[in-house]
Amino acid sequence: MRRTAGQSGTARRGRPPSFDRDEALAAAMNVFWAKGYEGATLEDLLEAMGGITAPSLYNAFGSKEALFKEAIDLYVSTIASKAVEALEKAPSARAGVESLLRTATEGFCRPGGPRGCMVASSAAKCAHGNEGVEEYVRSLRLKATDTIKRRLKRAVEEGELPAAVDAGRIAAFYATVAQGLGVRAGDGVSRAELMAVVDGAMAAWGSLVKVSRKRPRGR
DSSP, X not given: OOOEESOSSSOOTTOOOOEEHHHHHHHHHHHHHXXXXXXXXXXXXXXXXXXXXXXXXXXXXXXXXXXXXXXXXXXXXXXXXXXXXXXXXXXXXXXXXXXXXXHHHHHHTOTTSOOSOHXXXXXXXXXXXXXXXXXXXXXHHHHHXXXXXXXXXXXXXXXXXXXXXOHHHHHHXXXXXXXXXXXXXXTTXXXXXXXXXXXXXXXXXXXXXXXXXXXXXXX
16 A cells, blocks of 8 residues: 555645655655765755655655665665565575576666666765764675575575585675676676676686585694
């Protein structure tokens, strides 16, 4: 159900008209995605959100920071979640990791919308006073490694990967690749070039999952 803001039965005289909160949030997400937290001005947001007034925005969302956090949560639960779903539903860990990278790349290059990864670029380094925003986005980036690591551990439990495999090391590698793809997409690198990077990353799978025997130390 869509939520509206500024609506309570008959509108009082002089009160700003109601607006669709979900649509306004989606519009704000695109502004923050394209311009970053600090680059998005209040005027940018108000215009994109249907020309609402500043008091209406603050009444509905509380503050620019609170609006941003809701917007990036929307990105994670919609755009980014497709890649996570691809990871979890694939028949094998390898197929899952590859599906994650390719699905994420499609999202980074989505036609008609901002390019790149909102989590990777919207608040990578903020000015003094915006540390809360920077920390919030950093926590989301770090979760990517944990998500991949859980899928790898499941593969170990199911016998697909050896018990001694270094799931943390592999997850860190592919999370770094995924975030790098997002940054490069934001720089305008073509989808074809990014997919070639995925090819290269997956070519490293065999070496990464191979469990090497430790050599005995010499006396």
